[in-house]
Amino acid sequence: MTRPSGTGEATPASPRTGDLETLLLPKDRQPRRATAVAALRAMSWRSMLKIKHIPSQLFDVTLFPIVMVLMFTYLFGGAIAGSTDEYLQYLLPGIMTMSVLLTTLSTGMTINIDAKQGLLDRVRTLSIWRPAPMIGYLVADAFRYTSASLVMVVVGLVLGYRPAAGVLGVLAGIGVLVGFAFAFSWVWTALGLVLDTEKAVMSVSMAVMFPLTFLSNVLVDPDTMPGWLGSVVEVSPVTQLVTSVRGLTSGVWEGAALLWTTVYGAGFLVLFGALTIRLYNRQ
Amino acid sequence: MTELAVEAVGLVKTFGRLRAVDRLDLRVPAGTVCGVLGPNGAGKTTAVKVLATLLRPDGGQASVFGHDVVREPDTVRGRIALTGQYASLDEDLTAAENLVLLGRLAGFTIADARARADDLLAAFDLADSATRQVKNYSGGMRRRLDIAASIIRTPDLLFLDEPTSGLDPRSRSQVWDIVRAVVRQGTTVLLTTQHLEEADRLASRIAVIDHGRVIAEGTPGELKSTVAAGSVTVRLRHAEQRERAREILARVLNAEVELDPDPVALSTRIGGTDDPTALAAHTLFELSGAGVPVTDFALGQPSLDEVFLALTSPDAA
Known part of the structure; x- marks a missing residue:
């Protein structure tokens, strides 16, 4: 490449075909097929770059969680637990779970937009490990979930949240939460590939998420609900998850809830993971 | 027999009740440029997507360098590249980041992918625009x-799916240059x-498709000769002689003469003739004899447009 740079506007910028010919790699210099790990790393790198280029993506993992904690603590604290301080101990693990689960929604929309832009078409014609692009999205998402969780814990600590299990307990709780969110996100990747428009993805996922998160023990103890509702809420995956996170952060071993969380997580991962890969492979 | 880069036999792809690709047959010898020509909605993009392993065909068979697109998609993917109708890039990333990403996915190390992108x-x-986001x-x-x-x-x-749609003339000829360079290196190109x-x-052979099926196939010259017609265009020195010229042309060529928007120009379609040179000489002789000076006289082969319209018009045989 001997051509000067910066000649942009003045001279007509036409690629030189001579250059182009030297640019095409001869057969013996072609790279070997990317390994699964290399493909996954490249796709994850790309998702992280998107966060860099669209920092507003981080609003929902910074601003949104802060607003949620403040709003629910002071709105319901007095009414539900008698004091905001006491309520915060109950609420924080729950509201953290709720926020992170709501954060998973954007995955479906991102994939839907990508599918329309054509990037997915190009990636699908590459000879790479097939699940790499889909998992790549979720790696960056796991980063977002972790950030959201940490932001909320910090806000909670400022407001008077004192987790009994200490740092390790909180980290364990966040670990379970992020792990579950990763598995759960496959629901949205599948949805993002099935539906036509990002608006449709948005409305369907909201319609699923709102009842799923509110009909749980995030905000109130299921014992206070009418019997039938309490039973429904008890079996909800969100309730199991919240109970697990609450247990881990407050130093209570919730074996059954942890087991159910794992079972639900594995179920989402296997079922919707398979569905996503199937949808991604061929339309 | 030369190797076939693409071989499609009776390919079918339906979307609901629409048969987007309907028993398509296509053979592209390796090392050539095949132009797939067709109006909007003829099934060009769908056919390309099936061949590029993006869509699963509902019937028929397709193979790329002998590898079936349904049974060995990964082998096929290792040998093809697709440039879609809309840029297949990440709009939010910069140009350099896009190329580094695709370089890494192609199997380069990070350092090599960077160098390749540069x-x-x-x-x-x-x-100069390497660090700008593609959406700009x-x-x-x-x-x-x-x-x-x-x-x-x-x-x-x-695969180049309408590589120049929406481009200005200069960008278009740049794209053509690039395609020619790629072909000189031995890559087969399928261009819609x-x-x-x-x-x-660009193309050495052209397949005209309409309603998902190949309706004509051949070299550009062969396709043109399927329509036994050409055109004569005449420009006069004096616009006021146009009516006179029209009478002469109509008589000599025995055809309907059209007055062009340009006040000194007129043109006519002529049927097939064995000796176009004699026809031209005769016409010019008559015009000259009638005292009608001519500044431009063009005897044209039918344009591919005419071929195209003749082949794809609803009443075509």
Whole structure:
């Protein structure tokens, strides 16, 4: 490449075909097929770059969680637990779970937009490990979930949240939460590939998420609900998850809830993971 | 027998009740440029997507370098590259990041992918805008970047789906230059287009498709000769003699004469003739004898446009 740079506007910028010919790699210099790990790393790198280029993506993992904690603590604290301080101990693990689960929604929309832009078409014609692009999205998402969780814990600590299990307990709780969110996100990747428009993805996922998160023990103890509702809420995956996170952060071993969380997580991962890969492979 | 880069036999792809591709047969010898020509909605893009392993055919068979697109998709993917109708890039990333990403996915190490991206950006005159997000690119820049992305590793078969639609003339001829360079390196190109000029300039063989099926196939010359007609265009020195010229042309050529928007020009379609030279000489002799000076006289083969319209018109036989 001997051509000067910066000649942009003045001279007509036409690629030189001579250059182009030297640019095409001869057969013996072609790279070997990317390994699964290399493909996954490249796709994850790309998702992280998107966060860099669209920092507003981080609003929902910074601003949104802060607003949620403040709003629910002071709105319901007095009414539900008698004091905001006491309520915060109950609420924080729950509201953290709720926020992170709501954060998973954007995955479906991102994939839907990508599918329309054509990037997915190009990636699908590459000879790479097939699940790499889909998992790549979720790696960056796991980063977002972790950030959201940490932001909320910090806000909670400022407001008077004192987790009994200490740092390790909180980290364990966040670990379970992020792990579950990763598995759960496959629901949205599948949805993002099935539906036509990002608006449709948005409305369907909201319609699923709102009842799923509110009909749980995030905000109130299921014992206070009418019997039938309490039973429904008890079996909800969100309730199991919240109970697990609450247990881990407050130093209570919730074996059954942890087991159910794992079972639900594995179920989402296997079922919707398979569905996503199937949808991604061929339309 | 030469190797076939693409072989499709009776290919069918339906979307609901629409048969987008309807028993399509196509053979593209390796090392050639095949132009797939057709109007909007003829099934060009769908056919390309099936061949590029993006869509599963509902019937028939297709193979790329002998590998079935349904049974061995990964082998096929290792040998092709696709430049779609809309730039297949990440709009939020910069040009350099896009190429590094695709380089890494092609199997380069991070360092090699960076070097490769730099080389490609320089050669495609995008080095100055390498750190701009693709969503801020013009159509021509985007298309160049898109093609650069397709030759990160040299594909054996390159699909170009309407590579110049929406480009200005200069960007279009740049894309043509790039395609020619790629072909000289031995890559087979399957190009879809609505522009007959484009197919005429780039392709050694053209398949005309309509309603998902190949309705004519051959070299540009062969296709033109299927329509036994040509045209004569005459420009006069004096506009006021046009009526006189029209009478002469109508008599000599025995055809309907059209007055062009240009007040000194008139043209006519002529039927097939064995000796166009004699026809031209006779016409000019008559015009000259009648005292009608001519500044321009053109005897044309039918344009591919005429071929195209003749083949795809609803009442075509």
